[in-house]
Amino acid sequence: PMTFSRIGQLLSGPSGIQELMDDLGAAMTSHPDMRMLGGGQPAAIPEVQALWRKRMHALVEDGPALDRMLLNYDPPSGNPHFREAFAAFLKRECGWDVTRENICVLPSSQAAFFLLFNLLAGDSPSGKKRILCPLVPEYIGYANQGLSEEHFAACLPQIEEHGPHEIKYRVDFEALRKAITPDIAAMAVSCPTNPTGNVLTQGEFDGLRDLARKHGIPLIVDNAYGHPFPDVLYTGFHPHWEEGMIFSISMSKVGLPGVRNAMIVASKEIVKALSNMNAILALANPNLGQTLLTPLLADDTLPRLSREVIRPFYKARSDFAAEVLTNSLGDRTRWALHAREGAFFLWLWLKDLRITSAELYQRLKERSVLVIPGHYFSFGLEQPWAHAAQCLRITFSQPHDIVQEGLEILAEEAVKASQ
Ligand code: PLP
Numbered sequence: 001p002m003t004f005s006r007i008g009q010l011l012s013g014p015s016g017i018q019e020l021m022d023d024l025g026a027a028m029t030s031h032p033d034m035r036m037l038g039g040g041q042p043a044a045i046p047e048v049q050a051l052w053r054k055r056m057h058a059l060v061e062d063g064p065a066l067d068r069m070l071l072n073y074d075p076p077s078g079n080p081h082f083r084e085a086f087a088a089f090l091k092r093e094c095g096w097d098v099t100r101e102n103i104c105v106l107p108s109s110q111a112a113f114f115l116l117f118n119l120l121a122g123d124s125p126s127g128k129k130r131i132l133c134p135l136v137p138e139y140i141g142y143a144n145q146g147l148s149e150e151h152f153a154a155c156l157p158q159i160e161e162h163g164p165h166e167i168k169y170r171v172d173f174e175a176l177r178k179a180i181t182p183d184i185a186a187m188a189v190s191c192p193t194n195p196t197g198n199v200l201t202q203g204e205f206d207g208l209r210d211l212a213r214k215h216g217i218p219l220i221v222d223n224a225y226g227h228p229f230p231d232v233l234y235t236g237f238h239p240h241w242e243e244g245m246i247f248s249i250s251m252s253k254v255g256l257p258g259v260r261n262a263m264i265v266a267s268k269e270i271v272k273a274l275s276n277m278n279a280i281l282a283l284a285n286p287n288l289g290q291t292l293l294t295p296l297l298a299d300d301t302l303p304r305l306s307r308e309v310i311r312p313f314y315k316a317r318s319d320f321a322a323e324v325l326t327n328s329l330g331d332r333t334r335w336a337l338h339a340r341e342g343a344f345f346l347w348l349w350l351k352d353l354r355i356t357s358a359e360l361y362q363r364l365k366e367r368s369v370l371v372i373p374g375h376y377f378s379f380g381l382e383q384p385w386a387h388a389a390q391c392l393r394i395t396f397s398q399p400h401d402i403v404q405e406g407l408e409i410l411a412e413e414a415v416k417a418s419q
Pocket of ligand 1: 040108109110111139141190193194222224250251252257261262
């Protein structure tokens with residue numbers, strides 16, 4: 001067998017996410033009747049699809065624009081016209097004090113986080129540095145991105161109970177203050193959170209901002225589901241970028257995961273560093289997404305579509321899924337959902353589960369239902385967290401009949417495994 005480099009081994013070796021993705025892929029291929037309640041892709045929303053079709057038609061009709069797009073390598077920081085238009089858009093729609101020098105386009109937010117986490121943490125002249133997740137469960141896609149061992153540190157939440165069937169995770173500031181040791185290079189939080197659907201409160205966000213300022217470290221906010229698009233959040237909280245923060249805004253959840261583009265909003269220094277890294281990694285960015293979006297940035301088309309179509313679509317799906325689950329679990333076992341404040345998922349806590357959620361995942365797969373077991377979303381911890389192994393992430397963006405059948409089977413198996 002070949003011997004790979006240390007970094008080669010870190011990236012190519014088995015990882016939780018790769019095993020899970022392989023397993024999901026194999027299950028979907030061998031069982032065409034599989035009910036997919038595990039994925040993260042956006043739903044097909046007719047009004048949104050229609051907008052992208054219209055933009056694609058306009059682009060193909062305009063020969064010279066199409067040629068320019070296909071023929072050119074853009075600068076590694078993104079198309080200059082797009083960066084200008086995006087900065088003006090953020091200034092107008094969000095009130096952020098940014099210019100195009102605060103915007104870096106990258107080939108997806110997944111790639112952006114890989115670059116950011118390794119720019120900021122790992123071996124440094126002042127010793128080993130780490131990224132701190134102030135509130136796990138947190139996005140599974142970060143877990144294996146560090147090019148050093150133990151790249152992440154994390155804090156467990158306080159679990160607030162709202163009646164028998166709802167919980168909300170809150171930042172544990174006492175634990176967090178202790179966790180920000182001198183080796184912490186930055187804090188990173190997705191808001192709305194994948195997997196839990198949590199949205200930080202204004203107070204929590206201000207608390208994170210103040211701690212980051214006090215320690216002179218960036219606060220990284222992953223806005224994949226947030227404002228200004230797709231704005232799939234129901235609490236009304238729209239965090240505000242300011243100097244010292246790093247925001248990531250993806251094109252994926254507004255129906256364009258295939259274009260692979262995200263925009264980082266950061267200080268000029270960080271933007272320049274990311275752009276130089278991107279030149280080494282990819283030379284230039286995919287430019288289809290930037291070309292499709294640019295004319296839409298001149299007005300409020302995207303925030304309006306998000307508010308009036310995309311958000312209500314996911315809210316209705318979330319309500320439907322929660323209702324099916326409530327009816328089928330009833331009081332046959334003790335359970336709670338995380339407060340449904342945003343994103344595309346339900347986070348279910350089965351309080352009496354006697355097997356791990358990984359085992360429940362296997363049983364459900366045998367009954368043609370795919371979900372994601374909760375332990376994948378708690379990384380960076382010193383001890384395994386028993387609570388996460390009683391939780392599941394459920395995607396509700398599939399058609400109603402699939403969600404309904406899937407959740408009814410899930411409820412049966414969950415009750416059986418909790419007795
Ligand atoms: N961040 C979060 C919180 C996500 O849920 C996802 C995708 O599911 C990503 C980042 C990655 O998105 P992208 O398609 O921009 O790589």
